[in-house]
Amino acid sequence: MDCPIDEILLIDYLEGELEPKxxxxxxxxxxxxxxxxxxxESLLKVKQALAGVKESVVDQPPESFWQENFQAxxxxxxxxxxxTGVSGGKVLSFPRFSRLRILAAAAIVLLALxxxxxxxxxxxxxxxxxxxxxxxVTEANQAYVDSLYQLAETIYQYQIALNAMESMVELGAxxxxxxxxxxxxxxxxxxxxxxxxxxxxxxxxxxxYALASDL
Amino acid sequence: xxQDKKLVELILKGERERFGVLVERYQRAIYRFxxxxxxxxxxxxxxxxxxxxxxxxxxxxxxxxxxxRVWLYSIAANxxxxxxxxxxxxxxxxxxxxxxxxxxxxxxVEREQLRSLLSGALKRLPEDQRKVVVLRAFENMPFKExxxxxxxxxxxxxxxxxxALKKMQRWLKPVASRMNLxxxx
Numbered sequence: 001m002d003c004p005i006d007e008i009l010l011i012d013y014l015e016g017e018l019e020p021k022x023x024x025x026x027x028x029x030x031x032x033x034x035x036x037x038x039x040x041e042s043l044l045k046v047k048q049a050l051a052g053v054k055e056s057v058v059d060q061p062p063e064s065f066w067q068e069n070f071q072a073x074x075x076x077x078x079x080x081x082x083x084t085g086v087s088g089g090k091v092l093s094f095p096r097f098s099r100l101r102i103l104a105a106a107a108i109v110l111l112a113l114x115x116x117x118x119x120x121x122x123x124x125x126x127x128x129x130x131x132x133x134x135x136x137v138t139e140a141n142q143a144y145v146d147s148l149y150q151l152a153e154t155i156y157q158y159q160i161a162l163n164a165m166e167s168m169v170e171l172g173a174x175x176x177x178x179x180x181x182x183x184x185x186x187x188x189x190x191x192x193x194x195x196x197x198x199x200x201x202x203x204x205x206x207x208x209y210a211l212a213s214d215l
Numbered sequence: 216x217x218q219d220k221k222l223v224e225l226i227l228k229g230e231r232e233r234f235g236v237l238v239e240r241y242q243r244a245i246y247r248f249x250x251x252x253x254x255x256x257x258x259x260x261x262x263x264x265x266x267x268x269x270x271x272x273x274x275x276x277x278x279x280x281x282x283x284r285v286w287l288y289s290i291a292a293n294x295x296x297x298x299x300x301x302x303x304x305x306x307x308x309x310x311x312x313x314x315x316x317x318x319x320x321x322x323x324v325e326r327e328q329l330r331s332l333l334s335g336a337l338k339r340l341p342e343d344q345r346k347v348v349v350l351r352a353f354e355n356m357p358f359k360e361x362x363x364x365x366x367x368x369x370x371x372x373x374x375x376x377x378x379a380l381k382k383m384q385r386w387l388k389p390v391a392s393r394m395n396l397x398x399x400x
Binding site: 007008010011012015017039042043045046047049050051052053054056057058061065066069070072073074076077080081 | 231234235238239242243246247250251256260263264267268271272329330333334337348351352353358370373374376377378380381383384387
């Protein structure tokens with residue numbers, strides 16, 4: 001073929017990798033040369049089709065998969081280093097489970113909110129004195145408050161389990177056997193206010209925003 | 216966020232636990248790459264773990280930590296080779312049977328069908344061409360890096376890409392006339 005456009009030049013043009021001057025020359029050629037234009041258009045269609053499905057070709061595994069993979073790599077590298085004495089017993093730094101930490105923080109705030117709901121929401125209807133009012137509020141919101149508590153506790157316990165897991169790995173425990181080293185401190189269940197005090201300002205702010213948009 | 220180069224330096228100086236940051240940074244991309252190369256979930260998970268462990272072991276051989284990403288893809292691709300060769304035996308490189316919707320010529324092929332068609336066509340490409348297409352089209356890798364991962368020249372990377380797209384276009388042709396490919400996605 002006498003065409004000045006070889007396959008590499010065509011790909012460079014297709015992928016936008018040519019200098020403007022060269023790109024214009026190729027463009028002019030494509031306008032004049034039917035076979036080259038047909039080839040370019042057919043390549044472009046496949047490229048665009050691939051771009052269109054790029055995000056969806058692979059099904060995303062659940063979030064826990066990434067943590068499991070991380071732990072598997074952490075275990076394997078730790079074992080290797082332990083056998084060679086390279087790292088002095090260090091293991092890979094765990095990624096920041098930021099989402100879980102925020103969930104745990106959210107749980108603490110939910111507990112606090114649940115407390116507020118217990119005491120703070122006024123009833124509809126004529127006032128009947130503080131005690132009657134509280135009784136009515138408590139009754140009306142009991143199911144909601146209970147579910148909040150339940151949710152909060154579940155999330156909070158999950159965070160505790162996660163912390164425990166981190167500690168186990170840090171201490172080089174054998175997770176597969178479920179062995180918990182003696183003397184390992186599992187964080188105790190904190191009170192609402194202890195929990196709140198532990199939060200960093202930005203975490204607390206994020207949680208409050210998230211809750212404000214949900215409630 | 217610390218750059219790969221800095222992290223690699225720190226790891227090699229003894230802060231080996233920092234390798235975890237690199238695992239967290241790249242595990243999703245490597246998994247996606249392996250799946251797009253035709254591995255199933257379990258194979259991709261195994262291969263990914265092996266690739267990270269191998270990268271950890273051989274980190275001292277990496278010259279210039281800024282190339283960690285490309286180097287990691289190379290390791291993953293090499294680790295996946297056995298699986299891919301088995302796939303190649305199972306799926307001979309013949310013209311694939313692409314579904315043709317004769318019963319309804321006006322039917323627009325849905326996104327899901329397009330996804331499945333392209334995924335099938337990708338799997339039927341020879342391994343070297345598939346790797347080039349996946350790295351370029353899905354991982355947005357410059358051709359220079361694609362060539363590095365595949366251990367081929369820059370011009371070979373472009374030629375492989377051209378041939379792969381042509382092949383896919385030929386396979387997809389039976390349905391392409393009814394698929395407005397440009398507007399998909």
